[in-house]
Amino acid sequence: MKRWKIFMGTVLLLVIFSMSSWAIQGDYQYKWRLPQVHPVGSDYDLRAIAFADEVREKTDGRIDIKVYSGSVLGDWVECYERVMRGDYEITLTPIAPTYDPRLNIAYYMPYLFTSTEEAKEAYRQGGWVFNMVEDLLLDQGIKGLALFPAGWAGITTTEEPEGWREMKANKMKVRVMPLKACELTWQRLGYIPTTIPYSDAFSAIERGVADGECGGPPFQGYQFRDIQGAWIQYNDYLEPWWFYMNLELWNTLTEDDQKVLLDAAEKQVQGRWDYFLEEDEEYRKKMEEFGLKIIIATEEELEAFANAIRKDVWPELDQYMGKALVDICREHVGIEVK
Numbered sequence: 001m002k003r004w005k006i007f008m009g010t011v012l013l014l015v016i017f018s019m020s021s022w023a024i025q026g027d028y029q030y031k032w033r034l035p036q037v038h039p040v041g042s043d044y045d046l047r048a049i050a051f052a053d054e055v056r057e058k059t060d061g062r063i064d065i066k067v068y069s070g071s072v073l074g075d076w077v078e079c080y081e082r083v084m085r086g087d088y089e090i091t092l093t094p095i096a097p098t099y100d101p102r103l104n105i106a107y108y109m110p111y112l113f114t115s116t117e118e119a120k121e122a123y124r125q126g127g128w129v130f131n132m133v134e135d136l137l138l139d140q141g142i143k144g145l146a147l148f149p150a151g152w153a154g155i156t157t158t159e160e161p162e163g164w165r166e167m168k169a170n171k172m173k174v175r176v177m178p179l180k181a182c183e184l185t186w187q188r189l190g191y192i193p194t195t196i197p198y199s200d201a202f203s204a205i206e207r208g209v210a211d212g213e214c215g216g217p218p219f220q221g222y223q224f225r226d227i228q229g230a231w232i233q234y235n236d237y238l239e240p241w242w243f244y245m246n247l248e249l250w251n252t253l254t255e256d257d258q259k260v261l262l263d264a265a266e267k268q269v270q271g272r273w274d275y276f277l278e279e280d281e282e283y284r285k286k287m288e289e290f291g292l293k294i295i296i297a298t299e300e301e302l303e304a305f306a307n308a309i310r311k312d313v314w315p316e317l318d319q320y321m322g323k324a325l326v327d328i329c330r331e332h333v334g335i336e337v338k
Helices: 002-025 043-058 076-085 101-106 116-123 128-139 180-188 198-206 218-222 255-290 299-312 314-321 323-333
Strands: 030-035 063-068 090-093 142-152 154-157 173-176 192-195 212-216 230-233 238-246 293-296
Touching: 030 043, 043 063, 043 090, 043 255, 063 255, 076 090, 076 142, 076 238, 101 128, 101 314, 101 323, 116 128, 116 142, 116 238, 116 255, 128 142, 128 238, 128 323, 142 218, 142 255, 154 218, 173 180, 173 198, 180 192, 180 212, 180 299, 180 314, 198 212, 212 218, 218 230, 218 255, 230 255, 238 255, 255 293, 299 314, 299 323, 314 323
Parallel strands: 030 063, 030 090, 173 192, 173 212, 230 293
Antiparallel strands: 090 238, 142 238, 154 212, 154 230
């Protein structure tokens, strides 16, 4: 009888251990879609695939992610909306401010930084920019995983504009993104900003409606090499992309699997930090070989641009992004908050 009790006790412990182990691992089997807009074979595509492979391996197949590259499942604004609704599970794209204008700060906030080191500290998991945006995303039903640096932005123009180093007004019309912060920034830098959808920018310049375009790193500038004569490295922002997913789905995961996702996303982000400056330089060289004049602003000039934008443009952004958020930015660049 005593042996029987010992035997049954052992069996019960094994059952309890097995059940608890299963609970820790998660009793789900997910197949997710990860859309991203860059072409197959691009660094974004390869990093998204590497992220999916690591998640699949580290979760023993509980989370199986398939990557869809090249905008086959929609542009980045559509991807944001569909992840928010739960139609798509996870993505690697910029953040769209469609449902909350404060989220403009998640994509284009001019001259937050003047160096890659400053940006890296702010963009990391737990960094001040990451935390600020993550809180806004939670209100949208989205969980931010990691912030992905695309590249330092600049501008292409038909020719080098006179007085650009001193921010003197010139007569060049430049295509800007449909964001008030972008419009005000390029106006302060001396240009005549005109809002044109990116898909129409090439034809607008070709027809003489605009003299240049801005809104992205050298990779974007290279797309306009046939109709532009110069690239100026303004570094007005370090284009931020995100790994992010549906919050409700995130909440169904075990803590172990959540950690797998965070670690896998951060691993790819760190790899991007090590690579994107090389990619920026690669596309500047390609533009130069094609015949464009490549102009790099000095550290002193970048500092002057940053000071002008923070002084003259940031106050205008209080009404669009909310003073509380802009004040956070002011604090981190050493501007007294009033």
